[in-house]
Amino acid sequence: MRTDDDRPRTPDRRWAGSDFQDPPRTGGGVALCGACHAAGRCRLGVQRERLDDTGNAWFHVTCPRDQEGGPNVAHGGWTAAVMDECLGHVPLLNRTLSVTAELSVSFVKPVPVDRPVQVRAWVDRREGSRWYIAGEMSLLPGGAVLARASGIWVARDPGHFDRHEKWLAQQDSAGSP
Numbered sequence: 001m002r003t004d005d006d007r008p009r010t011p012d013r014r015w016a017g018s019d020f021q022d023p024p025r026t027g028g029g030v031a032l033c034g035a036c037h038a039a040g041r042c043r044l045g046v047q048r049e050r051l052d053d054t055g056n057a058w059f060h061v062t063c064p065r066d067q068e069g070g071p072n073v074a075h076g077g078w079t080a081a082v083m084d085e086c087l088g089h090v091p092l093l094n095r096t097l098s099v100t101a102e103l104s105v106s107f108v109k110p111v112p113v114d115r116p117v118q119v120r121a122w123v124d125r126r127e128g129s130r131w132y133i134a135g136e137m138s139l140l141p142g143g144a145v146l147a148r149a150s151g152i153w154v155a156r157d158p159g160h161f162d163r164h165e166k167w168l169a170q171q172d173s174a175g176s177p
């Protein structure tokens with residue numbers, strides 16, 4: 001009997017020919033990752049994104065009710081995921097594919113669910129393939145800071161995911177220890 005684990009891993013046609021640097025975007029300009037492309041919306045609640053001419057990236061985000069942790073406030077994992085997503089869009093807005101190598105998040109205040117908040121993200125510096133990116137999430141309209149994040153994104157060439165599939169197949173063919 002086949003299980004999900006031994007189902008053949010075939011290349012996904014949604015990504016065919018993609019250079020990953022110009023992903024599908026929503027009407028609000030939000031770049032969609034794999035699962036959100038299938039859903040047709042950002043499931044984390046990122047509704048709008050734009051890069052201004054000073055290099056700041058701005059995002060409008062609303063925590064969906066199904067990400068509630070404590071009463072009427074976001075689960076911390078949602079906040080961390082949104083900061084990963086928004087900061088990780090900065091290289092993409094500069095037409096560079098990257099992946100998160102490190103991420104640090106400070107949870108400053110609880111984040112309300114079902115209420116728009118704003119994320120601003122910017123590049124602190126670049127060294128080689130490393131992008132040092134920081135950002136903060138703030139309440140609208142007053143601007144009180146709810147969370148801060150910083151991390152390192154590493155630029156990748158388009159072969160990154162193919163190499164990963166090969167690596168995974170090697171791991172599987174090596175058998176269990």
Ligand SMILES: CCCCC/C=C\C/C=C\C/C=C\C/C=C\CCCC(=O)SCCNC(=O)CCNC(=O)[C@H](O)C(C)(C)COP(=O)(O)OP(=O)(O)OC[C@H]1O[C@@H](n2cnc3c(N)ncnc32)[C@H](O)[C@@H]1OP(=O)(O)O
Nearest residue numbers: 020023031032033084085088099100101127128129130154
């Ligand atoms: C969801 C991911 C989607 C990615 C984009 C795909 C398609 C685009 C389409 C739509 C996009 C829409 C939305 C998505 C956008 C953003 C979402 C957030 C992004 C993520 O959520 S992404 C998932 C989580 N993330 C990973 O899945 C990474 C797993 N990991 C690795 O893949 C390797 O570990 C890697 C690549 C990190 C290193 O690979 P490696 O070790 O083979 O490479 P190497 O040694 O050559 O290092 C090369 C340079 O990285 C430096 N370096 C390495 N490790 C470091 C560390 N820990 N701290 C600081 N610097 C580090 C070295 O110092 C060197 O720097 P330098 O080049 O300057 O010398």
